[in-house]
Amino acid sequence: MSKKVDNQSFNIPIITTQLDLETELYRYPAENTFILTDENTAALLPDLIKTISKLQNAVTIEIPSGEANKTINTCLNIWQKLSNNQVNKKALIINLGGGVITDLGGFVASTYKRGIDFLNIPTTLLAMTDAAIGGKTGVDLDNFKNQVGMISSPIGIYYDSNFLSTLPKNELISGFAEVLKHGLVKSKSYWEKCTNISFDDLNWEDVILGSVEIKCAVVKRDPYEKGERKLLNFGHTIGHAIETFMMNQSTPIMHGEAVAIGIICESYISTKIAKLSKAELEEITTNISKLFPKIELKKSTFLTLIELMRNDKKNISNEINFSLLDSIGKGIYDQNCSEEMIIEALSYYTER
Numbered sequence: 001m002s003k004k005v006d007n008q009s010f011n012i013p014i015i016t017t018q019l020d021l022e023t024e025l026y027r028y029p030a031e032n033t034f035i036l037t038d039e040n041t042a043a044l045l046p047d048l049i050k051t052i053s054k055l056q057n058a059v060t061i062e063i064p065s066g067e068a069n070k071t072i073n074t075c076l077n078i079w080q081k082l083s084n085n086q087v088n089k090k091a092l093i094i095n096l097g098g099g100v101i102t103d104l105g106g107f108v109a110s111t112y113k114r115g116i117d118f119l120n121i122p123t124t125l126l127a128m129t130d131a132a133i134g135g136k137t138g139v140d141l142d143n144f145k146n147q148v149g150m151i152s153s154p155i156g157i158y159y160d161s162n163f164l165s166t167l168p169k170n171e172l173i174s175g176f177a178e179v180l181k182h183g184l185v186k187s188k189s190y191w192e193k194c195t196n197i198s199f200d201d202l203n204w205e206d207v208i209l210g211s212v213e214i215k216c217a218v219v220k221r222d223p224y225e226k227g228e229r230k231l232l233n234f235g236h237t238i239g240h241a242i243e244t245f246m247m248n249q250s251t252p253i254m255h256g257e258a259v260a261i262g263i264i265c266e267s268y269i270s271t272k273i274a275k276l277s278k279a280e281l282e283e284i285t286t287n288i289s290k291l292f293p294k295i296e297l298k299k300s301t302f303l304t305l306i307e308l309m310r311n312d313k314k315n316i317s318n319e320i321n322f323s324l325l326d327s328i329g330k331g332i333y334d335q336n337c338s339e340e341m342i343i344e345a346l347s348y349y350t351e352r
């Protein structure tokens with residue numbers, strides 16, 4: 001990447017140049033450096049090794065791609081590989097991949113011998129702008145996403161927007177839902193920058209850096225999600241319920257598609273119990289709908305969705321907790337709303 005993020009003020013080790021990455025890697029012997037990939041991100045390795053010579057003798061560990069493999073069994077295989085090879089506490093794991101690799105690899109590293117270093121090299125838009133930053137690591141358990149895990153920070157996050165050139169377009173669009181969310185909760189100017197231009201003309205380097213700055217700033221102020229970090233759950237209360245519901249129906253949709261619906265519905269609620277204007281709701285709905293075609297949700301599913309929202313691990317009591325918008329660029333958190341309001345919001349989405 002040609003531009004730099006102001007890491008001083010965020011205290012999160014963002015690495016944007018090959019030189020800085022090489023310098024970081026020199027602290028670890030090659031035989032103690034492991035690169036975790038899946039079969040798709042393994043294909044990115046030869047080019048990376050060409051430019052980062054320190055990686056030439058690193059040991060690669062490949063796992064099968066996809067959320068279905070973000071499990072404790074996959075961790076077990078990796079822990080056993082490390083243990084059988086007598087890997088010691090001074091090792092480094094480099095997570096080269098999307099959010100599945102950075103979540104799982106971060107967890108494996110943070111628990112092996114009570115914690116070895118790890119470095120994230122995110123290769124999807126979602127991982128670059130969201131999953132690789134903020135220290136949440138972990139795996140799924142049965143049908144529960146991220147049920148087992150811990151907060152643990154990488155020694156660095158290396159950015160190269162060129163990885164996006166091989167990413168399938170549907171993955172790129174899915175990740176863009178999180179980008180738009182960052183603008184909506186924190187920065188009107190960033191939202192405008194991302195929406196005032198057609199998707200195919202976006203400058204990805206700028207988009208990534210904008211999101212990284214927003215997420216780093218929030219996470220630095222509230223790493224354990226006691227307050228402000230909850231803003232980043234905007235669109236996710238309803239989004240997660242829809243994602244889980246569709247998965248249970250064996251008609252899975254992408255995370256970003258579910259979040260996009262969540263953003264529309266939760267923006268609607270924001271006009272009712274927060275200060276978002278109707279004009280802003282219209283602006284949000286129009287922009288989201290341009291990229292995320294409508295997904296059919298029958299009225300008969302709404303109560304099941306509400307039940308799923310009640311079970312969300314973000315809720316402490318039986319109440320359903322929302323992050324909402326007072327305006328574009330200004331999120332608020334810890335908002336409760338009635339079942340009737342949630343049904344009204346789902347109807348707003350389905351009846352448009």
Ligand SMILES: NC(=O)c1ccc[n+]([C@@H]2O[C@H](COP(=O)([O-])OP(=O)(O)OC[C@H]3O[C@@H](n4cnc5c(N)ncnc54)[C@H](O)[C@@H]3O)[C@@H](O)[C@H]2O)c1
Nearest residue numbers: 040065098099100101123124126127130131136163166167
């Ligand atoms: N820790 C957090 O704060 C946080 C935040 C958001 C999401 N997540 C987690 O992130 C995960 C989703 O991440 P994701 O969307 O990146 O999914 P993913 O890691 O499954 O990647 C999506 C697909 O793209 C492939 N891929 C990755 N990079 C590629 C590239 N450059 N070129 C071609 N193919 C490539 C992968 O192999 C995979 O098939 C979920 O498990 C979610 O829970 C974590």
Ligand SMILES: [Zn+2]
Nearest residue numbers: 178236255259
């Ligand atoms: Zn998300």
